[in-house]
Amino acid sequence: MKEVRKKLENLGKEVLQDIEKGENPNIEIPIRALSNVVFDKKTGQLKLGSKTAKRFYFNVAHSKKFMQTLMVGAFCKQLINENIHASIRDMYYNLKRTFPDSNENTIDEQSESDPLIVDIEVAIDVLREQLHLTTDRKGIVSGNVIIEDRGDRIDWSKLGSGGWSIPSTVDEIDFKKVDADFVLCVEKNAGFERLHEDKFWQKQKCVLIGTGGQPTRGTRLLIQRLNNEFKLPVYVFCDSDSFGFYIYSVIKSGSISLAHVSDRIATPEAKYIGLTISDIFAYDLKKATIKAREVDIKRAKELLEYEWFSRNPKWKKEIQLMIDKGVKAEIEALSHRGLKFMSEVYLPDKLKKGDFLD
């Protein structure tokens, strides 16, 4: 923690030096955009390139963001000093105020302050968790696993109808017992519920994770830890469309907007179990498909341009198939063949065959 505080202090000192020299005070921040993201073939992860942009105080287009960035930095330093945590929403409310003699606010929307946290992460190379900032919990998990969290023992197999909500910080969780052969990540909470009720994790001896859409950083880190520390294979189960495919790619390789933390939260070994477009035909789900919208097709074409998809001919084939057929399918489509079809037929079948996309 001392190191993080030091980094924040240095950020301030550099700006102060600019001021003392009478120069235009600025903060240098690596650019977080596709143009500055590279796919590292060796590690299979997205990495931030070396392009940076400077945020200046004396530049009308930057000035407010410059101020806001420093405000966020100062806020985090105070959190660290006092050793307390705050949600990113707490921070937004704490920093929002109106300038005297004007109707302008320091920050208008939370959507303004959220990216500033990432800016500071990349600028001084720290993680949000290290800045004592938390986010809403979104992911849920169940399985034959016992952990210790802030002194409490939690058994993921004894949570009744629910699962354990994955916190935004999972670094400090201790795994006491992990009795599983693999990890299954389900894109949708509805899918998680179905599988949980069917005791899928018990029957197939796995850790079942519901990501609730795009997985949070906490969820992604949990997946990585289970993979790293317990050598559990990770299978990702998503809707058969461009969004589902991208969620898989985020778990596996990291995302474009969080490319700076890929190595800390991505799981390159993750494989895609389904749903694929081919599955629609293989498992007779044609009646349960949805016509792909124009934007689905557009995104699919974009995915084809991403190296981490296009380098695998099988992926190329799947995405191309989606474009050609103009269809997509949700994981719930499997219920077309019966409510238990997913847990009792489809997934076991895929696991047995080892029918994964990499």
Next chain:
Amino acid sequence: MTDVKTIKKTAEEFAKEQKEISISEFFEKNKHLLGFDNPTKALLMTVKEAVDNGLDACEEAGVLPDVNVKIKQTGEDRFRVIVQDNGPGIVKEQIPKIFGKLLYGSKFHRLRQSRGQQGIGISAVVLYSQLTTGLPTKVWSRTDEKKKVHYYELFINTTKNEPEIVKEQTMDDGLERGVKVEIDVVGRYRKTQSVDDYLKQTSVANPFARITYNAPDGTKIIFPRSFDKLPKPPKEMKMHPYGVEFGILQRVLGKTNSKTLQSFLVNEFSSVGAQTAKEICKVAKLDPNAKPTSLDRAGIEKLLNAMQKVKIQRPPLDCLSPIGKEELEKSLKKEYPQAEFITVVEREPEVYRGMPFQIEVGVVYGNVGSNEEPIDVLRIANRVPLLYQAGACSTIESAKDVDWKRYGLQQPKNSLPIGSAILVIHMSSVWVPFVSESKEAIAPYPEIVKEMKLAVQDAARELSRYLSGKRRAGEQKRRIQIFERYAKEVAASLSVLTGEEENIIEKKLLSIIENRNKMKNFEEQETVTIPVAEANSKTNPKERRKEKSLEEFREE
């Protein structure tokens, strides 16, 4: 076919009815041709003709004009106009002719820049006065303080076009020097687009004149001099061959004292030397030694054509008397002291149809009218304001033709620009081509419109420079405000991060903001560095689209 028997009148009968129409009779029936088409205009014309004559006389005599205008309402639609100048006065014998005979004057037969040019003006007023009120016009004139004042009361005999003197008298006083007229007319007085505007604009165009005005409502306005020097008197110019028409050439040929065609050309025309004269004769296939009077119709035609074909130097330009850049600028500053910005452009003289002319344009900007209305255009020809027939005037045509958006003013299609501004366009020429005898609009000759447009553009460029400077100043102020507003939060945050005192940091920041040179440098850098916001969304539209769609995948 017409049946011969149906003809009721014979040519002989017609001949009995056909008789000479005097000029006076003609204008009596066609008052509108001279600008007396309604009572408001009639009152304006009365003042205008008298004032123009006074100013012309003073200028020619080298006297700084001091003109006194008084209008009294004497009945519901009756006005008495009294105009007095301090000019050279008029010698006794000339008084009746100048006031009591149409088309009598010194200005028609010469080519020299002056306000009046036909010799109609004041006598038309006298005619209008007697037609509407039946009263004679009163004239006082004194040529020297040592001499007596000559006083006349007169009418115009419309059939003979001759003065009809009612009373003639010599007095010892009543006038120091100059001319004073008192004319009764039927008219209507209004504040705008009439006498008041005319005098104000006259004052703008004649910075060396002092005008005192007693309005019918009792208010007294003095338009002081803004310049204490008379303009250099314009030289008289001979006709230039390029502007000549058949009738004029025929008349001059008949009148000339020159013995040969060659000497005729050299003596009667400007810019023609012996060589050019010979060249004209050669092209016309005429003998340079022929007697000018010997030319027949065909010969005159040949000569005229040759005069247009041969390359001849442009006319001399010293016959022009522009207001002057400095003078007009001073004058506008005096008349519009509240204006934000004033600029004046003086173009080089140009020539249309052998007539030299020169355009001056002034722009007055800010606090001179509504921001949402079209700009005002002051149209001035030979220092005389033009108030009517704006739509037919080359000044308006050229002003509309300019693309004002380029210069920072809004402009509806085919219209004058919108804004709190006044555009002054002055044309000086030995012969201004008016669209009618009432001298209300300058005929849109292409050469004139083009030159006016260029002048307006020159001035508009100055205006645009001023406006962008003003905008920049506003932007700079806004920038500074932004930086100052954020300084406190920046200082507070930096204080938390570094442990340095907040006050000290804020003071340092504010001292940088106070350093205008530094702020200017930073501002210049802004245009070269790519803002972060821009850097994150690519300029390449394809890439930008890609990243935009990725936003849907937003993560926490």
